[in-house]
Amino acid sequence: MKIAVVGTGYVGLVSGACFAEMGVDVTCVDIDQQKIDSLKKGIIPIYEPGLNRIVERNSEAERLHFTTDLPSVLNEMDIVFIAVGTPSDEKGNADLSQVMKVAETIADHMTHPLLIVTKSTVPVGTSYRIRDLVRQRLDKRGLTELSFDVASNPEFLKEGAAINDFMSPDRVVVGVESEEAKELMSKLYRPFMLNNFRVIFMDILSSEMTKYASNAMLATRISFMNDIANLCERVGADVNMVRRGMGSDSRIGRSFLYPGCGYGGSCFPKDIRALISVAEGVGYEMKLLKAVEEVNNQQKNILFEKLKNHFDGELKGMTVSIWGLSFKPETDDVRDAPSLTLIRSLLDAGVTVRAYDPAAIREAQRVLGDAVYYANDIYDAALNADALIVPTEWKEFRLPNWEVLKKIMHRLVVIDGRNIYNGAELASFGFAYHGIGQK
Ligand SMILES: NC(=O)c1ccc[n+]([C@@H]2O[C@H](COP(=O)([O-])OP(=O)(O)OC[C@H]3O[C@@H](n4cnc5c(N)ncnc54)[C@H](O)[C@@H]3O)[C@@H](O)[C@H]2O)c1
The missing domain is CATH 3.40.50.720 (NAD(P)-binding Rossmann-like Domain)
Structure with a gap:
């Protein structure tokens, strides 16, 4: 064939x-x-x-x-x-x-x-x-x-x-x-x-619809968990525990229940928009998907908001380290990545950005140009930083040497967009820690 x-x-x-x-x-x-x-x-x-x-x-x-x-x-x-x-x-x-x-x-x-x-x-x-x-x-x-x-x-x-x-x-x-x-x-x-x-x-129409419906379902789970995470923060619950409790129900399942800093990539954002628009074309309003998109847009700002809250809004002149540029680990794809939303807000606020990604620097550079310093590794990125923000959970970010980071960072603040660190452990090294959906 x-x-x-x-x-x-x-x-x-x-x-x-x-x-x-x-x-x-x-x-x-x-x-x-x-x-x-x-x-x-x-x-x-x-x-x-x-x-x-x-x-x-x-x-x-x-x-x-x-x-x-x-x-x-x-x-x-x-x-x-x-x-x-x-x-x-x-x-x-x-x-x-x-x-x-x-x-x-x-x-x-x-x-x-x-x-x-x-x-x-x-x-x-x-x-x-x-x-x-x-x-x-x-x-x-x-x-x-x-x-x-x-x-x-x-x-x-x-x-x-x-x-x-x-x-x-x-x-x-x-x-x-x-x-x-x-x-x-x-x-x-x-x-x-x-x-x-x-x-x-x-049939052909159902096949075309199956793809959109699948992506819409996955995006819905993500936005749902982000909404729950934001509520957990306000009522003192820990979304990591809530996720485990929910996910063990076989009707719910464990996958796609991870809260974070929003979905991005080449598929979910455009496919959700396209499905909303297809529905509009036939006179139907996808109310749920509109909310999914709205929650996601809000969530993509959450890391910047957390940073601003930590420093009482005073960010001008700071240096911020970003670990992870791709929209998710193991890809160089930065299309609609939450990291880009964050970096643009940081640059607008007069912050110097030092960024590292294991695979996506070339793609990010294509979009962001030279407004960002592209580091050689995580420690280079963290040098003299007032805060470290992690929008993408690459494996090599999971167990950094906190002693080294403590020495090379200017201020000890970590904002964890994917809940990969343990707040208590970081506190023991003297870091202020902000995750998603935790006290
Ligand atoms: N990327 C994913 O993870 C993923 C997953 C499932 C489905 N999809 C869907 O698959 C499709 C492709 O996505 P992608 O991420 O591979 O896109 P992409 O942008 O990586 O690749 C598209 C390619 O098509 C080429 N192209 C454009 N016009 C052409 C033409 N007239 N003749 C020949 N080549 C042409 C471009 O040069 C480019 O190399 C999209 O509809 C996307 O929604 C993507």
């Missing part, structure tokens, strides 16, 4: 590499010439644990290819996946211009039957828009007899654990509308099914 994956970002590259690992002949396509040139040389443009080995192995085995020229490979393919970006537009809708551009290229160059699969996260109905666009353009080209199918195969991988998620997913959701498409997608995923996970076939 031969497939093309169009869009070689976090989703496209991981999907392409993992399909190749299962023996499929894969061509990854992108319009970014620099990205494709790097990949041809074996340089991986993103940080994703384990990805480089899989790309290297499958490139060497000539099962994984890279090109910027979709038309030249299109007609060798059985399936073309669309895995390009669907960012928010200025109104909060999913901007489908990249997706539709790929659909146009396919329609204008295909000469044999194809299955066109949408892997990008797209609003309900997008696969049908692709189908209609392709049909119209084929008809215009006089190819009225040329048949093709569309399908929806949303991606649920998590950055930082993407390889494992793709290779052994909880489930694969596939929306199809013909037996041929179902057969082809079953064949593609059969090697993965040996691991006993389920491929859930459904």
Whole structure:
């Protein structure tokens, strides 16, 4: 089987590499010439644990290819996946211009039957828009007899654990509308099914909706816990204990109950906005999701507020150390990261920022420029700092040497955006400690 994956970002590259690992002949396509040139040389443009080995192995085995020229490979393919970006537009809708551009290229160059699969996260109905666009353009080209199918195969991988998620997913959701498409997608995923996970076939609209509904549910859990955490602080309860107590109820479960400084990343914020906007388009108001978003926006300011409260609002001229820039550990992705909201507030308040991240400095620098000092390690970042703030819980931040920090920091204040430290332990070293949802 031969497939093309169009869009070689976090989703496209991981999907392409993992399909190749299962023996499929894969061509990854992108319009970014620099990205494709790097990949041809074996340089991986993103940080994703384990990805480089899989790309290297499958490139060497000539099962994984890279090109910027979709038309030249299109007609060798059985399936073309669309895995390009669907960012928010200025109104909060999913901007489908990249997706539709790929659909146009396919329609204008295909000469044999194809299955066109949408892997990008797209609003309900997008696969049908692709189908209609392709049909119209084929008809215009006089190819009225040329048949093709569309399908929806949303991606649920998590950055930082993407390889494992793709290779052994909880489930694969596939929306199809013909037996041929179902057969082809079953064949593609059969090697993965040996691991006993389920491929859930459904109609296309439900498949597109499943992706948004899943992200909306996860974001809701996070905002719910952040709301509970903020209340815990005010009534003297400890959210860490509350979380444990709640999570042991099998109806609730333990995951996604961690309070923090808000969700970010390339998916939740834009997908929540897009779902609210899809609902508005059909005259329905997603009241719950609007609140989820509002709580999150408020939560992204919480670390700055805690710092201001600690110093009675007097921040000008201070130096603050930030550990963690990516929106979560094990990725270099800083899109919509809470760290960026925090750093922008600090800079506006006249604070000098010394930041460190194990993987995301290059990406953060692209967004923040040179307004921030990018440190070589956690101790360099903490040098002469009046406070240390941790927005991202990378493993290497978990057990720092507090004796060393005590010596090199100017003032001993720690604001822990992910509740990874023990307040009593820090107090024993002389640090003032502020976590989330604790007294
Ligand atoms: N990142 C995640 O964790 C994740 C998880 C699940 C689903 N998704 C969804 O998957 C989609 C892709 O996300 P991503 O994070 O991989 O995006 P990304 O921004 O990392 O990658 C998108 C890629 O598409 C390329 N591209 C744009 N237009 C193109 C065109 N016309 N032809 C070829 N390539 C083109 C870009 O150059 C870029 O390399 C989005 O819809 C996203 O919501 C992302």
